[in-house]
Amino acid sequence: MRLVGPSGEQVGIVPLAKALELAQEYDLDLVEVAANARPPVCKLMDYGKFKYESAMKAREARKNQAHTVIKEMKLRPKIDPHDYDTKKGHVVRFLKQGDKVKITIMFRGREQSRPELGFRLLQRLAEDVQELGFIESNPKQDGRNMIMVLGPHKKKTEAMAEAREAQAARKADAKANPGKSQNAAEEELSEAPAEAPAEAPAEA
Secondary structure, three states, rough: EEOOOOOOOOEOOHHHHHHHHHHHHOOOEEEEEEEEOOOOOEEEHHHHHHHHHHHHHHHHHHHHOOOOOOEEEEEEEOOOHHHHHHHHHHHHHHHHHEEEEEEEEOOHHHHHOHHHHHHHHHHHHHHHHHHHOEEEEEEEEEEEEEEEEEEOOOHHHHHHHHHOOOHHHHHHHHOOOOOOOOOHHOOOOOOOOOOOOOOOOOOO
């Protein structure tokens, strides 16, 4: 077999008995890493440590994995200014978290004869959040509704990384300033965007 040492150095082609002897000498395991090679390749390593590190890497990869989420926000064509600001705030938060947002304008009764009202509202919203997102799907009529999809400029993985960094900075600040009340520290931590489950569509 072709033997690789514990630091990755090439030991050379050695018989099985010699490889087992070296493994015992180094107090390591003899692990076959390329069974189909000719001759097979084996490596001296701490297999328990290798399995642990592999599990930790897989766990970290799952932690950083980004799942595409489409949030939904529903509005009425003649929405109240205060309600509009509230809905826009939700859209801003979703985009900052790296999520797409499906905006639905719901027409009722005579409103269906005024689709331009919904179109203007969607255009206004897109302009208000243009620093955070872009129109991924242009406004289109779907029965009694008009739909537009906004995509975030920031990728989900970037948003998650920034959220973790911000949270770590707030925790460090709380430790560095012990005079700060616990409630104030918790309020700051709660402001960081998190991977929250999709919210139920809100109606105006």
